[in-house]
Amino acid sequence: MKKTLNLIDPIDEWGSMKVDTNGRLIDISAEFCENFSINKQDWIGTSINDIIQGTFNRKRTKVLFGVIFGYSCLVKVSKVNEHQLYRVIVRQDDIDHVEMISFMNSMDSSKMKKKSSFQSRYSFEEIMGESPAIERIKELSARIAISNSTVLLTGESGTGKELFAQAIHGLSSRKNNPFVAVNCAAIPDELFESEVFGYEAGAFSGAKKEGKPGKIELAHHGTLFLDEISELPYQAQGKLLRVLQEREVERLGGTANKNVDIRIIAATNRDLKTLVQEGKFRQDLFYRLYIFELKIPSLRQRKEDILPLAYYFINYFNEMLGRQVKFIDVKLQEWLLNYEWPGNVRELKAYIERGMNIVEGDTIMMEALYFSPSESAPQRERESAPLLSLEEAVANAEIDAIQRALQEAKGDRTVAAQKLHIHVASLYRKLSKYNLK
Ligand SMILES: Nc1ncnc2c1ncn2[C@@H]1O[C@H](COP(=O)(O)OP(=O)(O)OP(=O)(O)O)[C@@H](O)[C@H]1O
Numbered sequence: 001m002k003k004t005l006n007l008i009d010p011i012d013e014w015g016s017m018k019v020d021t022n023g024r025l026i027d028i029s030a031e032f033c034e035n036f037s038i039n040k041q042d043w044i045g046t047s048i049n050d051i052i053q054g055t056f057n058r059k060r061t062k063v064l065f066g067v068i069f070g071y072s073c074l075v076k077v078s079k080v081n082e083h084q085l086y087r088v089i090v091r092q093d094d095i096d097h098v099e100m101i102s103f104m105n106s107m108d109s110s111k112m113k114k115k116s117s118f119q120s121r122y123s124f125e126e127i128m129g130e131s132p133a134i135e136r137i138k139e140l141s142a143r144i145a146i147s148n149s150t151v152l153l154t155g156e157s158g159t160g161k162e163l164f165a166q167a168i169h170g171l172s173s174r175k176n177n178p179f180v181a182v183n184c185a186a187i188p189d190e191l192f193e194s195e196v197f198g199y200e201a202g203a204f205s206g207a208k209k210e211g212k213p214g215k216i217e218l219a220h221h222g223t224l225f226l227d228e229i230s231e232l233p234y235q236a237q238g239k240l241l242r243v244l245q246e247r248e249v250e251r252l253g254g255t256a257n258k259n260v261d262i263r264i265i266a267a268t269n270r271d272l273k274t275l276v277q278e279g280k281f282r283q284d285l286f287y288r289l290y291i292f293e294l295k296i297p298s299l300r301q302r303k304e305d306i307l308p309l310a311y312y313f314i315n316y317f318n319e320m321l322g323r324q325v326k327f328i329d330v331k332l333q334e335w336l337l338n339y340e341w342p343g344n345v346r347e348l349k350a351y352i353e354r355g356m357n358i359v360e361g362d363t364i365m366m367e368a369l370y371f372s373p374s375e376s377a378p379q380r381e382r383e384s385a386p387l388l389s390l391e392e393a394v395a396n397a398e399i400d401a402i403q404r405a406l407q408e409a410k411g412d413r414t415v416a417a418q419k420l421h422i423h424v425a426s427l428y429r430k431l432s433k434y435n436l437k
Contacts, residue, residue, distance in 0.1 A: 014073070014088035019048045021082055032088065036069045048086065124167045127160060128312045131302035137164070137294055144292050145171035150244070152229075152289045153267040155296030157414050157424070158346030161267040162227060164296060169223040174263060177222035182215050185231040185425040188432065192236050199252035216249045219262045229266040229289065230275055231425045237282045244288045264289070270423075299341040299348065306336050306348065313349050314364065317356035325356065327363040335366060343418045350415055399434050402427070406436075 015032025017025055024047055028040045043051070052066040052075060064075040064086075074090040124138050144151055145168040153161040162181070169179045187195050198214030216224060226232070232240065243249050244264065248257040266289050275281035299306060307328070314325050328336070341347055355368035401420060409415035413431075417424040430436075 014091050016085055016087040017048065017051065018080070019084045019086060023048050025051070026083065035088075035091075036071070038069065052086070124171070127163050127167060128309050129302065129305035130308065131297075131304045133297040133302045134305060137296060141168050141294055142171060144168065144294070146173070148172075148263055150264045150266070150289055150291045152272075152291070152293045153265065153296060154272075154293055155269065156298045156342075156344055157269045157418060158344035159269075159296040159298055160345055161269075161296055162225065164294065165223070165225045165227075165265040165267060168265060169225075169263075172223070172263065174222050178219055179223050179225060180215050180219035181225040181227060183227045185228040185423075186428055189233045192233050193239065194252050196236065197239060197249055197251055198254075200254040211251065211253075214249065214251065216243060216260055216262060217251075217258065219260070221261050223263045223265055226264065226266040228268060228425070230268045230270040230272060230281060232281075234280070234282070237285050241282065241285045241288060244285075299344045303337055306341075307333060309345060309348055310336055310352055313352040314356065317353055321356055323356055323359060325359055325362055325364050329363050329365040332364060332366045332369070343415045346412065347415055347418070350410060350412060354410065395434065398430060399436065402430060402434070402436060 014035050015029040017029070017032060018027035020026050024045055025043055028038075028043060032038075033040050052064060052068055052073075064077060066073060066075065068075075068088065071091050073088045076087045076089050078085050078087070124142060127134070127138060129135075141151075141164055151165075151168060153164055155161055165181075166179060169175060182196060184192075194212070194214070196214045196216060198212050198217055201211040226240075239250075243260065243262075246257070247261065248259050250257045272281055272286055272290070276283045276286050299309075310328060314328070317323065318325055336348075343350070351369050352364075355364050359365075359368045402416070405416040405419040406413070409419060413427055414424050417427040420427065422430075
């Protein structure tokens with residue numbers, strides 16, 4: 001049976017290895033020995049390079065994809081004092097290859113934001129693109145980075161707003177403190193306050209005995225990135241305003257306020273001004289956020305970045321998948337340049353990833369980007385199916401469409417929402433309504 005990947009907190013269930021400064025194994029956990037059927041004593045002193053085989057560049061990453069004793073694994077590397085700990089977080093017999101690659105990709109970039117607290121991973125050098133439009137935004141962002149002001153990043157979904165948020169944090173004086181990202185669309189309304197503001201012991205039934213700090217407290221001395229701020233529940237908007245004004249936070253069920261030193265970077269792909277006019281977003285909060293607006297241009301507004309970005313992702317997946325693609329076929333280049341890219345850079349990356357999984361040779365062609373008919377959702381047998389109530393029929397149609405969009409988007413919910421022409425928050429609601437993964 002496939003395991004559900006919990007991107008928020010991957011579980012360390014395959015065991016770990018401790019490595020010294022020379023890359024030699026000094027300890028292996030009992031779970032690791034058991035799961036990989038090895039005898040600890042036989043392997044102590046061995047080089048980690050002989051244990052993990054793969055093409056991934058180990059120096060540059062904290063998450064590796066490699067083969068360990070015949071199993072494809074994802075391994076998380078962290079520093080423990082002067083040693084390094086290699087934790088096997090996913091093993092391929094649990095999930096399929098493509099899912100593993102997507103998982104790896106998500107650990108590596110945007111979805112990493114769902115981890116509670118970590119340092120930023122991107123600098124401006126890693127934001128690809130040399131079009132005047134993107135260069136201008138990079139310059140402005142770098143200037144804003146050194147101040148402590150609130151920043152509002154606007155732009156269509158997939159344009160790189162989170163990348164900019166991380167780069168701004170990385171250039172600020174807070175860079176050695178946490179960058180905590182909250183996707184306001186992804187947290188159900190009823191959990192929002194406890195997740196973001198934290199709670200005290202016994203605040204509600206099911207609460208942890210010792211209480212829990214919220215994301216705001218976790219971002220103390222660092223940056224709090226509020227992605228999809230337009231989806232912030234109305235009640236939470238008032239509480240957030242108080243945090244911004246007073247720089248203090250009150251946990252749910254708490255009586256005392258705690259001082260917090262945070263910088264807020266918010267992002268949205270919706271027009272907040274319109275939401276204010278419609279009474280869906282508080283005007284006072286809007287003005288608190290609307291201090292520096294950075295508008296990230298869509299990909300179709302900077303077509304000169306399309307091919308450099310495509311090659312950048314080809315190199316990325318060459319390294320990850322052990323491919324040696326060097327060229328983009330002329331027909332495909334034309335198509336890439338003429339496509340509208342509603343999902344922007346994220347969509348381009350997903351297309352290239354798709355192609356790189358099936359490409360043969362050194363040139364990626366048009367065909368590699370198409371879905372084969374066998375992959376589309378199976379057709380319902382109309383005649384033999386019993387007549388359903390309209391409500392059931394609509395639900396079935398929605399489920400089919402969502403599953404298909406998720407399949408085409410390879411599990412990326414934002415891209416799937418774009419394909420369905422709905423907001424990602426509605427997609428999350430429907431996923432929860434139909435109990436879909
Ligand atoms: N200029 C860029 N250079 C390299 N990678 C990029 C660039 N822009 C975006 N990406 C990649 O595209 C994907 C989407 O970027 P990101 O999550 O920052 O977009 P976003 O605008 O925050 O999207 P959303 O509004 O849906 O949250 C990520 O995988 C990111 O690494």
